[in-house]
Amino acid sequence: QQPVQSPQAVILREGEDAVINCSSSKALYSVHWYRQKHGEAPVFLMILLKGGEQKGHEKISASFNEKKQQSSLYLTASQLSYSGTYFCGSNFNKFYFGSGTKLNVKP
Amino acid sequence: GAVVSQHPSRVICKSGTSVKIECRSLDFQATTMFWYRQFPKKSLMLMATSNEGSKATYEQGVEKDKFLINHASLTLSTLTVTSAHPEDSSFYICSARGGLGVGSHLYTFGSGTRLTVV
Numbered sequence: 001q002q003p004v005q006s007p008q009a010v011i012l013r014e015g016e017d018a019v020i021n022c023s024s025s026k027a028l029y030s031v032h033w034y035r036q037k038h039g040e041a042p043v044f045l046m047i048l049l050k051g052g053e054q055k056g057h058e059k060i061s062a063s064f065n066e067k068k069q070q071s072s073l074y075l076t077a078s079q080l081s082y083s084g085t086y087f088c089g090s091n092f093n094k095f096y097f098g099s100g101t102k103l104n105v106k107p
Numbered sequence: 108g109a110v111v112s113q114h115p116s117r118v119i120c121k122s123g124t125s126v127k128i129e130c131r132s133l134d135f136q137a138t139t140m141f142w143y144r145q146f147p148k149k150s151l152m153l154m155a156t157s158n159e160g161s162k163a164t165y166e167q168g169v170e171k172d173k174f175l176i177n178h179a180s181l182t183l184s185t186l187t188v189t190s191a192h193p194e195d196s197s198f199y200i201c202s203a204r205g206g207l208g209v210g211s212h213l214y215t216f217g218s219g220t221r222l223t224v225v
Binding site: 002032039040041042044047087089091094095096097098099100 | 141143149150151152153156198200202204213214216217218219221
């Protein structure tokens with residue numbers, strides 16, 4: 001029931017772009033994205049409810065495919081503050097986090 | 108917005124003792140709360156679902172006699188780690204699904220509890 005994320009880790013230079021993928025073997029009711037800094041609670045980024053949905057702003061956005069089994073998080077022109085571990089999550093009456101993607105943005 | 112308060116933020120206990128962690132929804136009623144555990148460099152793993160006024164439901168592999176969950180009111184759930192051992196050292200975090208409408212899809216997380224068993 002835990003979604004699978006890829007890549008597991010990515011290193012970027014400031015200003016570079018990244019894509020984080022989240023996949024499930026079953027259709028998701030919704031997909032949530034969180035960012036967690038070391039030793040802190042995860043921080044909510046966004047939720048997508050509908051197949052085919054895209055949302056967010058220029059810098060951080062996400063998509064949810066039509067079958068609702070795959071979501072991607074897009075980080076554009078990354079900043080140092082984007083560093084952290086990103087989790088997607090699925091909601092089947094319970095909330096399961098994905099496997100996580102560690103993002104390290106370097107100067 | 109919805110706020111979930113979790114205490115304590117850090118606790119150190121001796122092996123064999125019990126530790127209680129509290130999770131409170133401050134401005135909304137949470138009939139269901141969730142407890143997670145996170146080991147270093149790992150994802151947050153769902154341990155159990157806490158239901159107000161009824162028994163908690165535990166995920167496979169989680170010992171219900173070791174991790175006691177009580178959800179006595181609509182705003183408070185507690186997790187007690189009984190007879191703690193060093194391998195129970197971890198980051199524990201609760202969440203609550205809140206509100207009506209769009210809010211019912213959102214999960215608000217507590218700030219987490221760093222448990223160290225020595």
